[in-house]
Amino acid sequence: MCGIAGIIGKNKIPDRNIFNNMISSLKKRGPDYQGIYYDKNLIIGHRRLSIIDLSSYGNQPMLNEIENIAIAFNGEIYNYLDLKKELKNEHIWNSRTDTEVLLHAYEEYGEEVVKKIEGMFAFAIYDKNKNNIFFARDHFGKKPLYYYYDDEFFIFASELKAILLFPEIRKKIKIDENALIKFLFYGYIPSPDCILNNIKKLEPSTCFVFDISKWQIKNKYNYWNIEAIKEIKPGAETQVLENIKILIKDGVKKRLMSDVPLGVFLSGGVDSTVVTSFSKLFIDKLQTFTVAYKNSPEADESKYAKRVAEKLGVKYNLYYFEDETVNENFLNILNYLDEPIADAAVIPLYYIAKFAKNKITVALSGDGGDEIFGGYAKYIAQKKIEDFKYLFYILRFLKLFFNKTNSYYKLLDSVNLPFAVRQFIFGSGSFLVPEVLCLLKRDRLNIKEIFNDAEKYSSYFYGSNINRAIYLDCRIQLPDWYLVKADRATMAVSLEVRNPLLDRKLAEYMFSLPENFKIRNGETKYLLKKIAIDFVDRDIIYRKKSGFGVPLNKWIRKELKDIFYDYLFVKNDFFNIDYVKQIYNEHMSGKKDNRFKLLRIFNFNY
Template sequence: MCGISGIYAFNDAGRHFIGNLKASTDAIEKRGPDSQGHFVSSCVGLGHRRLSIIDTTEGGAQPMHDETGRYTIVFNGEIFNYRELKAKLAAKGHTFQSQSDTEVLLKMYITEGKSFLKKLNGFFAFAIYDKQDDSLFVARDRMGIKPLLVYKDADKFIFASEMKAMMAFNIPKKLDLTSLYNYLQLNYIPGPASIFKGVKKLRPGYYLHIRNGKVMTKAWYKIPYDKKKTKNNPLNYDQQQKELVRLMDQSVERRMIADVPLGAFLSGGIDSSVIVALASKYTNKLNTFSIGYKDEPFFDETKYANLVAEKYKTNHTVFSLTNNDLYDHIFDVLEYTDEPFADSSALAVYILSKRTREKVTVALSGDGADELFAGYNKHMGDYRVRHAGWKEEAVLALSPLWDVLPKSRNSAMGNRVRQFQRFSKGMMLSNKERYWQLATFTNEKDARKLFKKQIARVIGKKLFQKRKKKILENIHQDGDINEVLYTDMQLVLQNDMLTKVDLMSMANSLEVRTPFLDYKVVNFAFSLPESSKIDGGMKKKIVQDAFRHLLPEELYKRPKHGFEVPLLKWFRNELKPLITDDLLSDQFIEAQGLFEVEEIRKLKTKLFSSNPEDIHARIWGLIVFQYWWKKWMA
């Protein structure tokens, strides 16, 4: 697990920027604190920051060259089946100078070309330079677990793991207003776009090849989803459960490879508990880590995490946090964020990663299961709309009541009213528009109103609708929940969940591995019918049923509580000066020239009223953007 950056110059003007390579790798030091390396030729510069996981000796250092000196690689990630691939190469007469997966990756490319990608099991972003061909090959893993940004103009091509490394090359920092418009709705920016015009995110499962001044981009993997095949899966439900257990067991075993201390996150939920149960088979004393919330007992699930830890005799550590502990790290998160990203749960992930890194260098995580197997409340809501009965019709009939009653996430009754209102509105929408409603915090009209009128006119409605249409292209009116999950994999998982985990773990030099996102598990998940994943009474059905024999029964007798960072409390107290006197002040907004002062005032009035509803999520999105603007743009 590392950080990479690089440049390929098309001409003399482009070569001038190779001198920025070290500044680029310096910018991502936290991704690789153990060492750094650089390779420079006449038209190429490759940089690497190393977090040593496999082969921690100098033999695994990068950039790495083959024995002839023709090929050079920089690589971020892990190849979990590298030993198997290495054995096959050795049987054909290849020799190796290190014990690293990087050398295996390089030799696979040398011997098999682009087709070798399909043989890799792992997560990665890498670049390989061929000195003889003067070509550059860049690729990203199937699910987008490892990030890769790219930029191209007439003089040069640049790539990097993070935006701060891109900015070190002095790329044009011109706001993509359509991306900002998207951000104000979602609280993150969906790829392949970024906050800057010209900077793109290489799509997951894609590679890019530069040769003779031409850049070719091509998909090498797509999730094999076919609606007809899911409905005709040859396995019965019992067989499906056994196959899922087998695939997950193999996935976890692969991810236990490390030459440094390894552990697992253990939240007390089903997903992380499954990972711990399986991982405990492959180590004597697994290190496990949980967060507890002293000031928010409603969200504290350490009781359930402790049950799993006791069952599997893990070396368990609970980090018990107060709201002050959370608040103390807000500015650490804001400082590290180099593209606007406002999922507030990133704060808890940051602290968990920081504390976990004090004990281990690698942690297993249950991420991905909700998107694969329908684990979110929104999935149950969508399912019930599609299979509506008298209860759902009653909620719809009472829509006028939900509109006038107080709504807030901070009380049980207010939250229920909020959910009923959201559900009833969703019942009146098409499948595509309901998905968009459930994915966003702010509707299109309200997000557009935030901009100054002259800015709003510049935001291309056609470009926004084109991007939105692409995101929703796999949802049809006659479809089922699998289409929703497939879209979640492209939108929510890639751009929110995986971005959050990568950013917050790398900010603390911690590698996080996600067994549910092994491509064999993903391929299997999208061969299953809707009925195996969700019904009227159970979300994530096959995961709960398949692993029931491994988990404490108490885990099945509790409601699922996603943690809510206490933003509203902070906005009305500790963070109030940041809102009223700094980032959202009339003076700052006016000087910035992007947003309407009066519209921002309305949001602040709502925030400090007795009925704030969900306004805190919108305010947090604005604060994150304003902080980013002040640091990187002002």
């Protein structure tokens, strides 16, 4: 895991001191080495977190033998050893890194190399002869890449903060109001948009070329299309389970390559239990790390994680997160996010990553299990609404009997919304449309424009409402919310996190299965739970899923009360302060649970 950045001037030579500040801002992503490459009006930099081949030969930017190609690479290529064997030309090898394999593979395959690699990555390859830079981001968007360009400069970086250190850019950007509205509904900002206008995020499974001579972006396309996967007739369930076990085992094994200590984040839930179970097959003295909410037993599930660890015979490291701790680094952690993300779970994730960093440099996690295997209740809700839409239309008047914060109210109120819009309003703590109108003092909103990101994906998997909903989350929610949260929280302490359940081959197989292999008779993650009980006790896996998460409700009323008060009522050109006061008072009095709405407002104002 590393950090990359670059500047290309059209007619100007970029300021080296400014660039040095930019690349230095990414030090947490790569504390081990800083490298900078210069060529004419171009500067490319890299911050290294050493994982494979810890020697100086793995430093970047890395050049090929004749020094006409340079690469800055963030991530890991899991199939790099197999890819190395496929290369036909004679190459001089200076290291054991996946970076060097990717560099030489580009020499042989050109831009098609992106179709050859498996892993998590965001990279820039400068081809001196072609006078262009080839950019690509991994299949699910685990590694970030921001970029900006105008008539004078093209700038890219792993994090937004690096781009904002370029003074000339700061003069040209402002808050993108459409992105702000998206944030109020989603709780994050879907790619390619950014909270600031004119700055973009490269979408997952996407690549493009920046032609320096013509000063334009070209050949931008999706190199991997989940929607192209056809549903199969899978045969016997026993065989399907065996297929999945083989794929998970292979996905875990690939992600264990490391020249530094490695462990697993273990929550005690289904996903992390499966990842831990398969990791134990390869690592005898496996270290696991769990967070316990000492002051909030309703949110604490560490007892299940402990039972899993004891059953599997792995080392159990417990971090006690006390409510008083949340105040210490709350603002610093939000600041590191760059863009607003309305998820307080980033706080304990940061602390457990910091705790784990004392013993490991790489952690495996269960992220992606809910999306790939069908773990959210909203998938069931989407199917029921679509299957019984006319009945729901009749029953909509029943919402009058529920509080607006109640999930049943949102369910009934969202019946008339398009499938894609409903997907991201229901179940995420989102504002409803009338509430956003009040907050922004507007008479109307162009819902179609706001949810254009979701609408363009909603026509795929049309014959299966659960697969359709899962696909939407894999395209938007997963890369722009959960994976961003994991990346920033772990990179803030220079820890690399890997996601075996987001293995490409596993995902492709799961998308080929009918929806009743994900959810059956109301049981979410139907197949993954069957696999999990091969390793641990059944009651751990089939227990009722906790609906509490982090105790944000309590934090706002107590530990974070002063901080929230200071930032919620900041006057700006966007929010109706009277409405903010209204929902704040409702929350503090206990009349309504507005924690997720207040967090959205707070994150933006901060």
